[in-house]
Amino acid sequence: MEIRNAHLYDFPKYYDLVYGSDWKAEFDFLEDCFERYTSRVVRRLFEPACGTGRLLYRFGKAGYDVAGLDLNEQMVDFCNARLKRHKLPQAAFVGDMSDFTLKKKCDAAFNTINSFRHLGSQEQALGHLRCMANAVTKGGLYVLGLHLTPTAVPPLEEESWAARRGNLAVLSRLWVAEHNRRRRFERVGMSFDVYTPSEQFRIVDETKFRTYTAPQMQQLLAEVPEFEVAAIHDFSYEVDTEVIVTAATEDVVYVLRRC
Ligand SMILES: C[S@@+](CC[C@H](N)C(=O)[O-])C[C@H]1O[C@@H](n2cnc3c(N)ncnc32)[C@H](O)[C@@H]1O
Numbered sequence: 001m002e003i004r005n006a007h008l009y010d011f012p013k014y015y016d017l018v019y020g021s022d023w024k025a026e027f028d029f030l031e032d033c034f035e036r037y038t039s040r041v042v043r044r045l046f047e048p049a050c051g052t053g054r055l056l057y058r059f060g061k062a063g064y065d066v067a068g069l070d071l072n073e074q075m076v077d078f079c080n081a082r083l084k085r086h087k088l089p090q091a092a093f094v095g096d097m098s099d100f101t102l103k104k105k106c107d108a109a110f111n112t113i114n115s116f117r118h119l120g121s122q123e124q125a126l127g128h129l130r131c132m133a134n135a136v137t138k139g140g141l142y143v144l145g146l147h148l149t150p151t152a153v154p155p156l157e158e159e160s161w162a163a164r165r166g167n168l169a170v171l172s173r174l175w176v177a178e179h180n181r182r183r184r185f186e187r188v189g190m191s192f193d194v195y196t197p198s199e200q201f202r203i204v205d206e207t208k209f210r211t212y213t214a215p216q217m218q219q220l221l222a223e224v225p226e227f228e229v230a231a232i233h234d235f236s237y238e239v240d241t242e243v244i245v246t247a248a249t250e251d252v253v254y255v256l257r258r259c
Pocket of ligand 1: 097
């Protein structure tokens with residue numbers, strides 16, 4: 001298969017095919033959180049690192065006022081084009097989630113699948129949480145999902161997903177190429193195998209994720225007293241099941257409430 005070295009997030013169409021179908025559990029869980037963890041009526045939503053807006057446009061269609069931010073212009077263009085197709089305001093914009101201001105505060109925000117770990121330093125992570133504290137109204141929520149690095153069991157090393165729509169099929173793979181606990185990063189290989197009637201090729205990329213053990217995450221959150229932890233769930237997205245974070249915990253969803 002022909003190999004193309006490129007940045008995966010520059011291909012929102014392929015990204016969205018693989019990850020876009022997987023939205024319902026997150027969507028329902030987020031709505032359950034809006035009902036359970038805030039006394040505010042949630043109307044305005046914001047997603048930092050919104051990517052293709054796979055969740056955002058569905059919330060828009062459901063009647064919420066939505067906005068999103070992403071560093072990648074292709075992602076933002078894809079997201080806005082879809083919002084437009086659904087007759088919604090083109091409310092995604094290019095920006096850095098560690099340094100931004102929202103013109104209008106939101107009632108709730110969400111960031112569900114590890115995007116937060118793209119921020120490579122403590123300074124950026126804190127910058128992000130402080131920007132989010134400014135972006136969310138008092139009593140509102142920030143739902144933040146990520147993989148922690150377990151210290152009691154070996155971490156997950158590889159994942160793959162596949163999806164097909166019409167003549168296009170994409171197989172996505174993620175694998176840990178290096179895990180540096182001391183310097184707190186994971187070098188992660190990522191690829192899309194793309195199959196169309198006329199060509200087949202593999203896009204190969206590599207990214208760095210910052211790593212967080214449970215105590216490191218707890219310490220970070222303690223530095224942003226504007227948020228309290230209202231609840232902790234996991235990627236099973238069951239609002240009735242809260243998790244107790246241990247040294248073996250991997251996927252977590254923090255429900256942060258703006259104090
Ligand atoms: C795994 S994708 C997630 C997209 C979307 N949140 C979703 O659930 O499908 C990660 C996204 O984070 C974006 N990103 C990475 N670093 C960023 C930063 N510093 N500020 C804003 N977006 C960033 C990437 O461009 C990419 O679209």
